[in-house]
Amino acid sequence: xxxxxxxxxxxxxxxxxxxxxxxxxxxxxxxxxxxxxxxxxxxxxxxxxxxxxxxxxxxxxxxxxxxxxxxxxxxxxxxxxxxxxxxxxxxxxxxxxxxxxxxxxxxxxxxxxxxxxxxxxxxxxxxxxxxxxxxxxxxxxxxxxxxxxxxxxxxxxxxxxxxxxxxxxxxxxxxxxxxxxxxxxxxxxxxxxxxxxxxxxxxxxxxxxxxxxxxxxxxxxxxxxxxxxxxxxxxxxxxxxxxxxxxxxxxxxxxxxxx
Amino acid sequence: xxxxxxxxxxxxxxxxxxxxxxxxxxxxxxxxxxxxxxxxxxxxxxxxxxxxxxxxxxxxxxxxxxxxxxxxxxxxxxxxxxxxxxxxxxxxxxxxxxxxxxxxxxxxxxxxxxxxxxxxxxxxxxxxxxxxxxxxxxxxxxxxxxxxxxxxxxxxxxxxxxxxxxxxxxxxxxxxxxxxxxxxxxxxxxxxxxxxxxxxxxxxxxxxxxxxxxxxxxxxxxxxxxxxxxxxxxxxxxxxx
Amino acid sequence: xxxxxxxxxxxxxxxxxxxxxxxxxxxxxxxxxxxxxxxxxxxxxxxxxxxxxxxxxxxxxxxxxxxxxxxxxxxxxxxxxxxxxxxxxxxxxxxxxxxxxxxxxxxxxxxxxxxxxxxxxxxxxxxxxxxxxxxxxxxxxxxxxxxxxxxxxxxxxxx
Numbered sequence: 284x285x286x287x288x289x290x291x292x293x294x295x296x297x298x299x300x301x302x303x304x305x306x307x308x309x310x311x312x313x314x315x316x317x318x319x320x321x322x323x324x325x326x327x328x329x330x331x332x333x334x335x336x337x338x339x340x341x342x343x344x345x346x347x348x349x350x351x352x353x354x355x356x357x358x359x360x361x362x363x364x365x366x367x368x369x370x371x372x373x374x375x376x377x378x379x380x381x382x383x384x385x386x387x388x389x390x391x392x393x394x395x396x397x398x399x400x401x402x403x404x405x406x407x408x409x410x411x412x413x414x415x416x417x418x419x420x421x422x423x424x425x426x427x428x429x430x431x432x433x434x435x436x437x438x439x440x441x442x443x444x445x446x447x448x449x450x451x452x453x454x455x456x457x458x459x460x461x462x463x464x465x466x467x468x469x470x471x472x473x474x475x476x477x478x479x480x481x482x483x484x485x486x487x488x489x490x491x492x493x494x495x496x497x498x499x500x501x502x503x504x505x506x507x508x509x510x511x512x513x514x515x516x517x518x519x520x521x522x523x524x525x526x527x528x529x530x531x532x533x534x535x536x537x538x539x540x541x542x
Numbered sequence: 543x544x545x546x547x548x549x550x551x552x553x554x555x556x557x558x559x560x561x562x563x564x565x566x567x568x569x570x571x572x573x574x575x576x577x578x579x580x581x582x583x584x585x586x587x588x589x590x591x592x593x594x595x596x597x598x599x600x601x602x603x604x605x606x607x608x609x610x611x612x613x614x615x616x617x618x619x620x621x622x623x624x625x626x627x628x629x630x631x632x633x634x635x636x637x638x639x640x641x642x643x644x645x646x647x648x649x650x651x652x653x654x655x656x657x658x659x660x661x662x663x664x665x666x667x668x669x670x671x672x673x674x675x676x677x678x679x680x681x682x683x684x685x686x687x688x689x690x691x692x693x694x695x696x697x698x699x700x701x702x703x704x705x706x707x708x709x710x711x712x713x714x715x716x717x718x719x720x721x722x723x724x725x726x727x728x729x730x731x732x733x734x735x736x737x738x739x740x741x742x743x744x745x746x747x748x749x750x751x752x753x754x755x756x757x758x759x760x761x762x763x764x765x766x767x768x769x770x771x772x773x774x775x776x777x778x779x780x781x782x783x
Numbered sequence: 784x785x786x787x788x789x790x791x792x793x794x795x796x797x798x799x800x801x802x803x804x805x806x807x808x809x810x811x812x813x814x815x816x817x818x819x820x821x822x823x824x825x826x827x828x829x830x831x832x833x834x835x836x837x838x839x840x841x842x843x844x845x846x847x848x849x850x851x852x853x854x855x856x857x858x859x860x861x862x863x864x865x866x867x868x869x870x871x872x873x874x875x876x877x878x879x880x881x882x883x884x885x886x887x888x889x890x891x892x893x894x895x896x897x898x899x900x901x902x903x904x905x906x907x908x909x910x911x912x913x914x915x916x917x918x919x920x921x922x923x924x925x926x927x928x929x930x931x932x933x934x935x936x937x938x939x940x941x942x
Contacts, residue, residue: 323786326789326790326793327786327789329793329796329797330789330792330793330796333793333796333800334792334793334795334796337796337799367891377807403612404612407607407608407609407612408605408606408607408609409609409610409611409612411571411605411609412603412605412609412611412668413611414569414571414598415569415571415598415601415602415603416598416622416623416626416627416671417594417595417596417598417599417623417626417627418622418623418626419590423626435796435800437800437804438796438797438799438800438801438803438804439800441800441803441804441807442799442800442803444803444807445802445803445806445807446803448806448807467810469891471810472837472838472839472891473837475837476808480807480808484804
């Protein structure tokens with residue numbers, strides 16, 4: 284019957300960890316608000332989080348859009364509906380693939396880097412040093428990174444969707460000869476600013492919150508050894524990816540289920 | 543345990559006896575389960591807040607890993623407490639930073655990044671940073687670990703000189719007997735969670751106390767046993783698994 | 784890294800992001816340009832077929848507006864289609880007709896307006912009297928098969 288006790292222990296540990304994560308979230312938000320007067324800290328983080336993730340987002344967006352164009356065409360041509368290719372590519376990207384894929388890539392690239400950075404700062408006692416110098420690490424270290432993540436995520440998602448639509452156009456028009464006017468007009472007739480694009484943006488903001496929060500929490504609570512930091516990095520990618528996919532389902536059901 | 547003002551107090555003990563934890567208590571980073579900590583007659587606040595931060599302004603701390611902020615230059619690292627804690631104009635900050643760097647002998651290295659510093663140099667920069675706000679007390683967490691003899695001599699000289707010229711109170715945590723006794727005015731020895739002995743370096747070196755003797759003379763076996771607790775030797779050898 | 788360089792790159796990043804959002808808002812979605820100056824008219828149909836909201840409203844193949852809302856009248860069970868017509872097309876005669884047409888053979892459905900001859904023009908809140916419901920493909924086919932069957936019967940009888 285040992286496994287019952289073990290299970291119980293695991294559950295208790297997970298619950299207490301979730302509680303710690305929630306507390307951390309509140310402290311991070313307070314720190315984020317307090318750091319706003321010193322916006323140059325945020326700009327610094329926007330560089331390491333946003334700018335350095337931009338390239339992988341753009342390249343992936345192009346490929347995803349092209350694949351959507353390919354697959355979409357193969358399916359639609361069976362129903363002589365290839366004129367709707369633009370609509371299909373755009374809707375898939377703006378509603379789902381743009382926010383979700385860019386969140387997953389963000390978690391892998393920026394999230395893991397954040398965790399490693401914070402974990403290393405903790406391991407080399409920089410956080411303790413800041414505390415001893417009466418500097419609130421939530422305000423100086425964690426807050427700016429949280430804000431940068433929330434700003435960067437929707438921009439990256441928009442970039443992926445935009446580039447993906449162009450990628451779909453490249454395949455559809457250049458490869459399969461779908462008329463360019465038809466491509467764009469079918470898209471424009473079916474994609475709504477508020478229902479589709481705004482919802483996509485809302486999704487990506489939520490995802491930005493989640494990924495950055497998980498990354499910062501894991502880094503902050505990592506065991507201060509190199510092994511501990513690397514394990515925390517893995518946990519960041521896994522946890523935030525699963526969380527993004529789960530929340531995506533909930534948000535999609537809420538936003539688009541009613542339509 | 544009483545840390546006298548203006549003197550160098552060295553806290554020694556075997557690894558894992560809680561010396562660094564003590565420094566955590568002094569600075570309010572850790573909360574003791576029993577007992578109390580008083581700094582300059584005032585109890586150390588248990589909760590983070592303005593009172594604790596104010597008290598910490600009077601404490602400088604040198605961490606074992608130097609804990610320099612990796613994305614800032616040497617100059618910026620030393621200037622950090624000034625920028626965060628005070629509203630001093632740039633010119634005054636510059637003078638203060640250069641003065642402290644001069645004291646530790648690194649004024650010429652001001653634009654280097656922490657990643658390009660040797661261990662000894664990093665520790666000196668951290669020391670400059672710790673004294674930049676002119677605190678009343680400085681805590682050193684294992685300052686002698688991993689230093690070559692020259693850097694060791696430099697740190698020893700700095701700890702003693704800074705204490706005397708600036709009128710600081712220094713608390714040094716270490717397990718180097720030779721270096722500890724060289725700079726100490728007073729020594730506390732920890733073991734098994736308690737103070738096992740205290741006194742001046744001379745008193746400690748000539749002590750009759752078994753635990754103190756074992757540590758100060760570096761004897762491999764004594765009150766701190768050589769063998770980790772295990773089953774009877776012959777029985778363990780003869781056991782057939 | 785110099786802070787100047789960092790700021791420049793962050794600026795580029797923000798610009799690209801906002802540009803992407805703008806592309807999405809204006810080129811991908813269909814809302815820009817039509818929202819704002821529109822007036823709403825309605826038309827009742829027996830059957831709207833596969834007409835969707837946001838489907839185009841066309842005159843002679845030129846898009847003049849969009850379907851805003853499709854609902855059912857609880858009183859007489861007819862389908863009510865509300866359309867937003869762009870303000871610049873303010874000279875639609877009040878006896879114009881609306882039909883639900885299909886673009887191509889199997890394409891998306893839209894509302895086609897047939898201008899009438901009256902001097903009075905449609906204004907916000909007006910309703911079109913003349914409507915033509917969507918043509919159901921199944922109905923067409925069954926009619927065709929039925930007429931085929933009956934003509935064969937007739938031919939048999941004639942012999």
